Amino acid sequence: MSLIYAFDHAHPRAPKDLKALLGGKGANLAEMTSVLGLPVPPGFTITTEACRVYLREGWPAGLDHELDEAVAGLERRMGRRLGDPEDPLLVSVRSGAQFSMPGMMDTVLNLGLNDRSVEGLARQTHDERFAYDSYRRFMAMYARIVLGLDPEPFERGLQDAKVRHGVENDGELPADELRALVASYRELIVELWATFPQDPRAQLRGAVEAVFRSWNGERARAYREREGIPDDLGTAVNVQAMVFGNRDDRSGTGVGFTRDPATGDQGIYGDFLVNAQGEDVVAGIRITEPLSALEAQFPEAFRELLDVFARLERHYRDMCDVEFTIEQGKLWLLQTRVGKRTGRAALRMAVQMTQDPAIALTKEEAVARITPEHLDQVLHPQFATSDVAVLARGLGASPGAAVGRVYLDAERAVAAAGRGEEVILVRKETSPEDVRGMLAAQGILTTRGGLVSHAAVVARGWGKPAVVGASTIEIDERGFRVGDTVVHEGDWISIDGATGVVVLGQVPLTASEPPGEFDTVLGWADEIALGRVSVRANADTALDAQRARRFGARGIGLCRTEHMFLEPDRLPIVRRMILATSPEEEEEALAALFAAQRDDFRGILEAMSGFPVTVRLLDPPLHEFLPDLVSLERGDAAGTLSDEEHRLLLAARQWHEQNPMLGVRGVRLGVLKPGLYTMQVRALLAAAHDVADAGGEPIVEVMIPLTVSRAELWHALQWVREALEQSTARVEVRVGTMIETPRAALVADELAEVAEFFSFGTNDLTQMTFGFSRDDVEGTLMPTYLANGLLESNPFKTVDGKAVVTLVRLATEAGRRIRPGLKVGVCGEHGGDPASIRHFVGAGVDYVSASPFRVPIARLAVAHALLRAKDVSETA
């Protein structure tokens, strides 16, 4: 296989599909050259394979030879030679990886100039100023990128010269001054490093190596980690004949989009600079003109550009962005690619392009082009600017941005919100006692905990922005500090719950108003999924259930009953039940809980009338309903406990467990306290009865948590049967189990003899499969593991595709062998994560259940997963 391909090489496949080999830039340059016949300066691409070999073993054998041949070919095409003292060929050397990594790797322009060829360029162009301007640019770039020198002295030299001449723009410096600048640069390089290489072949090899190396640069590595791009792809290198936007005032350079990437509006959009090279546009030093201004100054090039835009959109069937240069009135295209866009624009364009006969996007393709991030952007406010000073970083736990004043305590947060303040609640971690403060806040920031910590789960449930585990923040009584920065209670901060960024002060936010196309595209997504995989919501209250239904949930996949027990008016009753010393006391407490739960369930069943509601019987260990043991012990040791508290202490000791995650909870609690579970089932059936009487259509699914054996599930089934026998409700009731212990997954065939449905509780399944207590490992251990590559990703964010998904697949298959048509779902946090959803759909589940605000994302992700199986490619 060759290591180098010219842009006009006759590939057997469309070059645009060869990004893995040629990089994105190289593939599109070849596409424009060889397929579309657009005016692209000739050049060639050194493949990503060459880079991979270089990074592994050093400069590839044979690359010198291929490079010589490629340069010779280019020289023949251009009628000029690299380094020719009379009429030199100049080239650009640019990186271009498979996935776009804008600004992350390096570029060298004007390569081929040296002390002699610069004179030839001056003569040929009759423009000494231009020639020396090009040379000083090349020298500065080469020094910085290839030689790795500090750019500052070079920049200062240029500034000094401008000051000396009293000019503002680089272009206004006269040729003499530029010549002097080149001389000073030459000396600088000798001083800082060694002789500036005069041999253009040596320059070229140096530049190619620099681009190769830049793949492993710090910025590039960080970018890839953030974007999930593999580290072993390498970059291609594009060597291209230079055209000069800085040639004169009949020249210029610009970037353009075939539609507005912010709004999705049709019509060209972009920026242009007369007499400039691309780096000037990027640097933002000079003020650019809008593309429309081209029409007056370069009428012919403008017409041609419009034609190119139209052809590119038709060819790529998508919005493209384009880099171009005009050299003395002639248009040259330097790059194109399918352009990045905002969520709003993505939705709008996707719908428009299905209606545009020239593009004729199918609905499936339209759905495939929308990313989860696009939806997040239109669902939640965002930072309106990316130009923010990051104070701290945590885990983005619940998307959306929020601005507010810091409060460190839930009560004070509630009080401040009552006064009309906007509040960010900042806590080490949150517990059920903080819930009111969290509700009152615009956003939540914690310094500990992970993506399934209490703060994260609750915030996602409410669609409220949250950053968790921002461990560089140290909280004290009056505020917090990050390094030397001190933030007091009452100070303004801004958080971005998608990226985990924390910013001091008030960052302006965009509004969150999904455009009309939002429902159109998600409707198409639902069509793709119809009858195959549905999306339900995790919801514990009527309000959540209503919201979930509005977001398109087709049922409740997980209604946790413990949150109902934690309501301030319920908790005392629950404690009465725990402290009961006689069956009568216990029954009295259970009767009070029955009435409360009946109300809770009624509201949820009403909101989801016609759709199934899966109610999980009480799951957590009883001590979660008691005050913290350590506080009680301390009170006891200090002699400050009331009689009531002393009774609570004894109960807390009795129910204390070494490893509550693996202790008496779920169905185990039901076995020890069957009255509690039967009460829940009776309350649920009574509520269903109420709803049916009122004309609703309740569909009830009772879910038994934490099962490990068939006999245990059968035992639990009897609670439901007994309650059913006493009930007169005309409702559909199914009984199933959560699969959340590895054993349940491995004995799924036995469980399916009893269970009418399975729902994978992948949080607990992950905890037990890895032996990871999320509370304990997400703080220090998980970041260390991820940073050292000991795990590919956080298994609490994206489900482990190797072991946990294997259990899901094995259990689904085994269950369906025994009970064909067994309904299988996933509840738990992974149900809202697109990468996890892809795994689950692959494993054959019937539904996923996500928190209400994640339902749209899940609907999209389900469609993507199904399309992927059909090979409808996602957004380029």
Next chain:
Amino acid sequence: MSLIYAFDHAHPRAPKDLKALLGGKGANLAEMTSVLGLPVPPGFTITTEACRVYLREGWPAGLDHELDEAVAGLERRMGRRLGDPEDPLLVSVRSGAQFSMPGMMDTVLNLGLNDRSVEGLARQTHDERFAYDSYRRFMAMYARIVLGLDPEPFERGLQDAKVRHGVENDGELPADELRALVASYRELIVELWATFPQDPRAQLRGAVEAVFRSWNGERARAYREREGIPDDLGTAVNVQAMVFGNRDDRSGTGVGFTRDPATGDQGIYGDFLVNAQGEDVVAGIRITEPLSALEAQFPEAFRELLDVFARLERHYRDMCDVEFTIEQGKLWLLQTRVGKRTGRAALRMAVQMTQDPAIALTKEEAVARITPEHLDQVLHPQFATSDVAVLARGLGASPGAAVGRVYLDAERAVAAAGRGEEVILVRKETSPEDVRGMLAAQGILTTRGGLVSHAAVVARGWGKPAVVGASTIEIDERGFRVGDTVVHEGDWISIDGATGVVVLGQVPLTASEPPGEFDTVLGWADEIALGRVSVRANADTALDAQRARRFGARGIGLCRTEHMFLEPDRLPIVRRMILATSPEEEEEALAALFAAQRDDFRGILEAMSGFPVTVRLLDPPLHEFLPDLVSLERGDAAGTLSDEEHRLLLAARQWHEQNPMLGVRGVRLGVLKPGLYTMQVRALLAAAHDVADAGGEPIVEVMIPLTVSRAELWHALQWVREALEQSTARVEVRVGTMIETPRAALVADELAEVAEFFSFGTNDLTQMTFGFSRDDVEGTLMPTYLANGLLESNPFKTVDGKAVVTLVRLATEAGRRIRPGLKVGVCGEHGGDPASIRHFVGAGVDYVSASPFRVPIARLAVAHALLRAKDVSETA
């Protein structure tokens, strides 16, 4: 299929192999009748299948008809008819299940008598006394067993009669008195129930139903639970013509063994009663004579009996026990079976029978006949009597019996032992702080915790008797109470660590001295296992390693390094390491630990020279080396902490975890504190160096605990590599991993790319597969689950054959696909459990590792598992 078979039915297979159908008693009666031609009173067997149908659906269709035919056949054979007023046939009705359940189910004798036939019997036998004695026996039995009446008034009637007549033996009562007794019984039955049935067919059906029902009697259920006999087998019923040991003084009844079941000595052994029925022998009211006394009284029957014994041994190729009756000088055999024996006798007979040409037992058969309980009996002292009053029951956690005075506190236990007292340490549960007290005690009793609790594991390690989780015992400051019984510190108790029984006072104990045959049989077991599966020991000290080697361990499968850290002289250094505030302090502490660990490892490697020693790097979370958090918090709240303790409090808080089992331990700790792990590896290599220098042959296996991913294991491997590079030890070093998370088992293919061996840590694997924290569920939950049949057995005692063994098998197969010949072992408590060993051998492991005292059991169990695959049947 028939529901009834006569004893002389021509079965296609040897009847003795039809126990599942005919029950043990019926099968052997048929064998003696139809194969051996021995004198057995004719009769027939109602099958276990009939019983199963009865228990499921009620009286089986067709059974009446078959029963009529069988009775008619018997009547023809005997020339008498059931209930005939002139010359009645009498029968016995006896239970007989597949597995022997002595005394657990019911028997009715003399059935067929009624008010008229008793007169016929009297006339035929010319013995009115005999006839009415038989009738009163039958009525009392029938009332108790078939009618379910209280036996007490019947017994009182008999006693009153004897008092009235001033006689001691039932047989001395005259006929008139017996006739009056019968009349009074008749009235009693009318009073307590209804008319006594006169129809012999109704009597028979009632008796058969009673036997069927007795399968589900309370005693029988409890017995089966204890012995692990399935509940759904049912019992057969044997109906047999009566012969009368109580006919006259030329009659009698007895039981005998073909060898001494206590010692294994050759020669007959048994008891005999003149003029008695079997129930008299069992009841123990009259003093029996030894079998040898028969020779003088019944010379002919005695010779015949000797001949029968010899034939039975040759036929069954084993020691048999026999029930027989002599009726007017003629010998009848009522039952035979392979006899139960003590451990000592079992070993002795097994070896003798290989040398006896008439039996010609193979070594494999000899090994197959020894049970783990036999070995336990000769390895540990036992209660010398089974006649003990049980005070409480717990889990038998470490076999052997012990007697001592109760001490509730480790220090007081040590002091008492110092004074020469024998001590039983009684604690709620034990912790490392109790270890010295445990060492000083004869035995250990805890009221909480399960079979893998600290107390259980440590006691088994030392071979010291222990009963754990005796939850009816309530400890207070001065002693403990069970219900109304109060036991003070200093009082004597006795415990049986095999059965879990706790007895008040001093029970006499047998000595524990394995006979010479012990080593012979285990040597044969090793021959069977040679080159296939070996047995190693779990040992943490040189002493343990030496002991393990003496017990036949071929290596150490698990050397835990944390116990070394808990030694009183080490703990302060470990705490210094944890509290270190600078790298220097930490290194200083590590250097001190290095020296200590080097010594530890040297002793172990010396003791196991030539065999592999698998050292597990530090596994537990760091807070295990700190004082209890709650105590520190209480001290802090009460203001009583020293500065040092306050620093420990802060550390305990920092390292505190919600679920330590799933937290930062094992390799995870190593990732966060690599210095600790490298220190351990260096100490191990240095020790190996020392041992090799001294002429020993150290074989070192380094085991990484709690791995979940290949990258993590690779990371850990580097610690070993670095240490190896710095070492000059000429030793074999292999690096492997524990498989103790479900994920490790599911990604075993990846792990095998790095690991040179696998060792399944089935304790943790069980905890995570079930989601069972052993500390938390073994107290209340596990007994409830077992009692309700929600689990088949305690998965911490016998490995879960369904899910956990599936993981073991899948991982073993996957690992060997990647690395053929991968060595796979099991460490952890299951490695000493025979039923678990059978599973592991089936899954293909290369070795199991057990605590030193369990090594002989494991050697036997391994041989059994391998023989089972070859279908060499275990002891009958």
